[in-house]
Amino acid sequence: MVTQKDVAELAGVSFITVSRVINGETNVKEQTRRKVQEAIDKLGYAPSFAGQVLNSGRCNTIAILTPIPFYQSMRTFYLMQLISGIEAGCRKNHLDLLLGFAPEAGTDSTYDYLRPYRQKKVDGIIYVGLKQIPEEMIRELEVRKLPCVVIGDRPESDLVSWVDTDNYDAGYNTVKNIWDHGHRRIAFVGLRKEVYNANVIDRERGFIQALRDLGADYDPEDYIIRTDFDSPDLNVEVREKLKSFKEKPTAIFCCTDSCVPATVRGIRELGLKVPEDISIVGFDGFINSTYFELNTATNPQPLKEMGEKAMEILLHKIKKPSSEKETAVMKVPFQEGESLINLVHHERRHRGWRR
Amino acid sequence: MVTQKDVAELAGVSFITVSRVINGETNVKEQTRRKVQEAIDKLGYAPSFAGQVLNSGRCNTIAILTPIPFYQSMRTFYLMQLISGIEAGCRKNHLDLLLGFAPEAGTDSTYDYLRPYRQKKVDGIIYVGLKQIPEEMIRELEVRKLPCVVIGDRPESDLVSWVDTDNYDAGYNTVKNIWDHGHRRIAFVGLRKEVYNANVIDRERGFIQALRDLGADYDPEDYIIRTDFDSPDLNVEVREKLKSFKEKPTAIFCCTDSCVPATVRGIRELGLKVPEDISIVGFDGFINSTYFELNTATNPQPLKEMGEKAMEILLHKIKKPSSEKETAVMKVPFQEGESLINLVHHERRHRGWRR
DNA sequence: TTGAAAGCGCTAACAT
DNA sequence: ATGTTAGCGCTTTCAA
Numbered sequence: 001m002v003t004q005k006d007v008a009e010l011a012g013v014s015f016i017t018v019s020r021v022i023n024g025e026t027n028v029k030e031q032t033r034r035k036v037q038e039a040i041d042k043l044g045y046a047p048s049f050a051g052q053v054l055n056s057g058r059c060n061t062i063a064i065l066t067p068i069p070f071y072q073s074m075r076t077f078y079l080m081q082l083i084s085g086i087e088a089g090c091r092k093n094h095l096d097l098l099l100g101f102a103p104e105a106g107t108d109s110t111y112d113y114l115r116p117y118r119q120k121k122v123d124g125i126i127y128v129g130l131k132q133i134p135e136e137m138i139r140e141l142e143v144r145k146l147p148c149v150v151i152g153d154r155p156e157s158d159l160v161s162w163v164d165t166d167n168y169d170a171g172y173n174t175v176k177n178i179w180d181h182g183h184r185r186i187a188f189v190g191l192r193k194e195v196y197n198a199n200v201i202d203r204e205r206g207f208i209q210a211l212r213d214l215g216a217d218y219d220p221e222d223y224i225i226r227t228d229f230d231s232p233d234l235n236v237e238v239r240e241k242l243k244s245f246k247e248k249p250t251a252i253f254c255c256t257d258s259c260v261p262a263t264v265r266g267i268r269e270l271g272l273k274v275p276e277d278i279s280i281v282g283f284d285g286f287i288n289s290t291y292f293e294l295n296t297a298t299n300p301q302p303l304k305e306m307g308e309k310a311m312e313i314l315l316h317k318i319k320k321p322s323s324e325k326e327t328a329v330m331k332v333p334f335q336e337g338e339s340l341i342n343l344v345h346h347e348r349r350h351r352g353w354r355r
Numbered sequence: 356m357v358t359q360k361d362v363a364e365l366a367g368v369s370f371i372t373v374s375r376v377i378n379g380e381t382n383v384k385e386q387t388r389r390k391v392q393e394a395i396d397k398l399g400y401a402p403s404f405a406g407q408v409l410n411s412g413r414c415n416t417i418a419i420l421t422p423i424p425f426y427q428s429m430r431t432f433y434l435m436q437l438i439s440g441i442e443a444g445c446r447k448n449h450l451d452l453l454l455g456f457a458p459e460a461g462t463d464s465t466y467d468y469l470r471p472y473r474q475k476k477v478d479g480i481i482y483v484g485l486k487q488i489p490e491e492m493i494r495e496l497e498v499r500k501l502p503c504v505v506i507g508d509r510p511e512s513d514l515v516s517w518v519d520t521d522n523y524d525a526g527y528n529t530v531k532n533i534w535d536h537g538h539r540r541i542a543f544v545g546l547r548k549e550v551y552n553a554n555v556i557d558r559e560r561g562f563i564q565a566l567r568d569l570g571a572d573y574d575p576e577d578y579i580i581r582t583d584f585d586s587p588d589l590n591v592e593v594r595e596k597l598k599s600f601k602e603k604p605t606a607i608f609c610c611t612d613s614c615v616p617a618t619v620r621g622i623r624e625l626g627l628k629v630p631e632d633i634s635i636v637g638f639d640g641f642i643n644s645t646y647f648e649l650n651t652a653t654n655p656q657p658l659k660e661m662g663e664k665a666m667e668i669l670l671h672k673i674k675k676p677s678s679e680k681e682t683a684v685m686k687v688p689f690q691e692g693e694s695l696i697n698l699v700h701h702e703r704r705h706r707g708w709r710r
Numbered sequence: 711t712t713g714a715a716a717g718c719g720c721t722a723a724c725a726t
Numbered sequence: 727a728t729g730t731t732a733g734c735g736c737t738t739t740c741a742a
Binding site: 001044046047048049050051052053054057059061064069070071074076077080081083084087091094096097098099100101111115116118119120121143144258261264265268291292293 | 399401402403404406407409414416424426429431432435436438439442446452453454456466470471473474475498499613616619623642647648
């Protein structure tokens with residue numbers, strides 16, 4: 001490996017002068033600088049990461065840590081888009097990104113996922129939640145004094161900052177939007193209670209409250225279909241639940257776009273059409289025409305911006321470890337789509353299927 | 356930060372004894388070891404990454420470097436699944452994964468994507484190709500003596516090993532399979548010539564050669580629809596090209612599953628049905644029922660295995676830098692699906708649309 | 711079985 | 727403007 005010493009020797013100066021040139025210090029004679037620079041170019045010298053870390057205590061690396069599995073599910077889009085925001089922040093600040101994998105239920109528990117942080121291999125962590133941040137991790141953050149920002153959940157600990165979207169609000173507004181399109185019976189495709197996901201729970205709360213406030217003539221809780229992301233039986237679950245309703249919904253609000261295709265399939269299996277018989281509104285903004293035939297109304301989360309915001313907060317904390325916990329709540333806009341129709345124009349059809 | 360010195364002080368030994376305990380050396384009295392271990396536990400000491408790197412010259416980190424953008428396109432599934440294989444290898448070998456971003460056309464060219472490698476921040480690189488590995492990167496590999504394995508392309512340089520699938524073979528076999536289902540006019544959805552993708556080019560070559568060998572009564576080259584991944588107009592391009600054919604194909608082989616949904620849409624826009632009027636076969640194995648309504652015949656690439664194989668090769672090279680370039684070609688199996696029908700059973704229908 | 715000294719590549723602080 | 731010294735946390739070598 002080429003070191004400052006090698007460069008110094010070739011240039012006929014001491015190694016400290018090389019260091020000065022590398023760091024762009026001003027107190028070097030122009031002629032010397034040129035000499036050194038030539039030697040650097042000739043040898044292809046670049047300052048070693050290890051030496052710098054040892055000195056500065058910073059390794060200019062941050063970790064993105066997540067329990068989201070890297071499968072071919074739409075959930076990975078959530079992660080991917082966050083990463084693209086985080087990566088933008090890294091670029092700007094000359095940081096590198098370490099990819100960490102937090103344990104998921106059913107995963108190899110012997111895997112020591114905290115090792116890199118114990119070793120101080122990163123300056124900070126962005127934890128992409130959706131699952132709760134593990135207790136032992138919080139303890140580690142405390143011991144190592146590692147800055148951490150969570151995305152998609154709101155941990156109470158003072159040790160972690162977070163960036164989240166206003167899911168209650170977005171859920172509420174979505175229902176209001178659907179209602180404004182003339183729909184009076186709206187169902188919700190949500191998650192089973194045992195699946196922890198603070199975001200979806202909030203969307204569901206918004207769904208329920210909006211319908212109550214709007215004066216719906218049914219109990220919204222009765223129109224919640226509970227399933228799991230990527231469930232292979234999602235279509236069946238939707239279909240059977242739909243069958244069981246006395247009064248059929250004219251619109252379904254899916255807690256995430258991941259559930260939209262299977263929900264549509266379930267509806268079609270009943271011989272019904274989307275959106276003519278049932279309108280669909282999703283959440284997250286994953287669906288696009290590249291892989292789904294229906295232009296879907298949804299609530300696109302500002303994931304890239306969330307990633308960027310998380311980076312910003314993390315950098316504050318890295319630069320000033322004494323700084324306070326920061327939090328940020330971002331709005332989710334509603335986005336129209338062909339999957340949500342205005343009911344007045346289609347009333348006859350709906351009457352038909354309600355019977 | 357807690358260092359060996361702190362532990363040594365608390366345990367009343369010299370710091371070198373702490374080092375010995377950490378590294379599990381045998382020449383430490385059991386009683387001393389216990390004393391030291393207690394101090395370690397009490398202080399939550401873990402050996403600092405920086406110190407170890409400086410000493411060993413190894414940073415126990417490998418990079419995955421790719422020009423594939425992190426958007427919500429199916430192409431990211433390719434990357435995701437590779438990563439899951441690579442990650443498995445990292446886990447086994449106590450390595451960490453650095454996520455690198457190679458420049459894509461149209462990207463910020465001021466971004467110094469090679470910095471981490473110049474700094475020796477990683478022990479090796481896995482480059483996920485599909486685009487050619489940049490020349491300046493090969494030069495960097497040479498200067499830094501950095502091991503590198505490419506996935507999805509076959510660079511000639513002796514400096515890089517590679518793992519790839521046999522795309523010519525898979526393309527050839529796919530056509531043969533479709534032919535065996537009774538189809539005699541098969542089209543191909545491929546990429547425009549200016550889009551570099553060695554894999555797809557090989558699939559196309561297989562497509563052409565198979566039809567020639569099978570004695571097709573048309574020139575396969577006339578039945579190639581050229582587009583780009585994720586093109587928003589893919590359906591239009593397919594539709595218009597289909598219209599232009601005198602003799603209509605009864606089956607379409609898509610160079611990647613990414614193109615399947617839009618291809619299906621294009622077909623439907625002509626009032627035709629999949630698979631009744633036109634069968635579809637894809638490639639890669641991205642399509643699944645979670646987000647696409649049609650169970651699609653395809654050629655699932657063994658991506659996870661490829662990632663694992665790449666890791667294996669990379670580790671060889673890291674452990675023994677003098678070792679030779681290694682290459683691996685993996686088979687792609689054909690997978691039946693409802694989107695490909697046996698033509699004899701549906702002949703009437705097909706006659707109908709051919710007219 | 712334990713410790714002292716040197717050195718990995720770099721920079722900050724202090725000479726010259 | 728340039729060089730010397732010391733030290734970051736660790737391991738290797740040599741000494742006790």
